[in-house]
Amino acid sequence: MLRLEGVTAGYGETKCLKGVSLEVREGEIVALLGANGAGKTTTLMAISGLVRLWEGSIGFGPRPLHRMKPEDVAACGIGHVPEGRRIFARLSVLENLRLGAFCRRDRTAVADDLRMIWELFPLLRQRQHQLAGTLSGGEQQMLAIGRGLMGRPTILLLDEPSLGLAPKTAQLVLKTIQRINTAGTTILLVEQNVPMALSIASRGYILEAGVVVMSDSAQALAANPHVKAAYLGG
Numbered sequence: 001m002l003r004l005e006g007v008t009a010g011y012g013e014t015k016c017l018k019g020v021s022l023e024v025r026e027g028e029i030v031a032l033l034g035a036n037g038a039g040k041t042t043t044l045m046a047i048s049g050l051v052r053l054w055e056g057s058i059g060f061g062p063r064p065l066h067r068m069k070p071e072d073v074a075a076c077g078i079g080h081v082p083e084g085r086r087i088f089a090r091l092s093v094l095e096n097l098r099l100g101a102f103c104r105r106d107r108t109a110v111a112d113d114l115r116m117i118w119e120l121f122p123l124l125r126q127r128q129h130q131l132a133g134t135l136s137g138g139e140q141q142m143l144a145i146g147r148g149l150m151g152r153p154t155i156l157l158l159d160e161p162s163l164g165l166a167p168k169t170a171q172l173v174l175k176t177i178q179r180i181n182t183a184g185t186t187i188l189l190v191e192q193n194v195p196m197a198l199s200i201a202s203r204g205y206i207l208e209a210g211v212v213v214m215s216d217s218a219q220a221l222a223a224n225p226h227v228k229a230a231y232l233g234g
Helices: 040-047 070-076 093-099 107-120 122-126 137-149 167-182 194-200 218-223 225-231
Strands: 002-011 014-024 029-033 053-060 078-081 155-159 186-190 203-208 211-217
Touching (some): 014 211, 040 155, 107 122, 107 137, 107 167, 122 137, 137 167, 194 218, 211 218
Antiparallel strands (some): 002 014
C-alpha cells in the first residue's frame, strides 16, 4: 500500500533521513520505533509532503506521493495525526472535527463519519461544543485522532499518540487504535513507548540516526536482544 525507497530528506543542510526504505501493507499496524532524533517524525512528514525529499521515492499504490503537494497527499487517503496533537484550541470540538473533512464534498458520508467518531469517542460527543483547548491531554489526543479519521483515510499516520498521557489513558488510546485498525484503516505508528507499540503492531522498523537498522515482525523485535537492551529495559 505504502512504500518508501531510499528516502533521504532533512531540514536546511541537516540530513535527517539517510536512505530509508520501508513498506506498509494493507490492513497492518506497522510500528516505526527509535530514540528521540532518530528521524521518525521526519519520515511521517516526508510521506505527507511536508518535508521535501532529497533522494528516493514514496509510492502509495501507483501514485508517487513525493511529487505531490501536502493537500493532494491528504486527498489521496493519507491521514496524519501529528506529534503534540496540534488541535485548534480556540475552536470547538465539533469545529475541529469538521476541519478534518475540509477536502471532502460527500456531506452525507461526512455526517456518517461524524456519528462514527461519536461512537468511538463518546466523551467528545458530550463535549462537542466545548473549546478544544479546555480538554484534558487524553481528550485532546482523542480529538486529534478523530479529526484525522474525518478525512476518511485509507492509511493513518500516528505520531506519538501516547506522549504525555497517564499510563491508563495511554492504554485506552492504544486500544482505540486497534479498534480503528480492525474497522479497516491501515496504520503507520510512531511511538516511543516501544513495548506498547509492539503489543499492537504486526511488524516494526527500528530507526537510528536516520537509518533503518532493523525490521521484523513485532514478536521477533520484542524478543531481539538488541531491542530489549536499547528499548525494553533489558
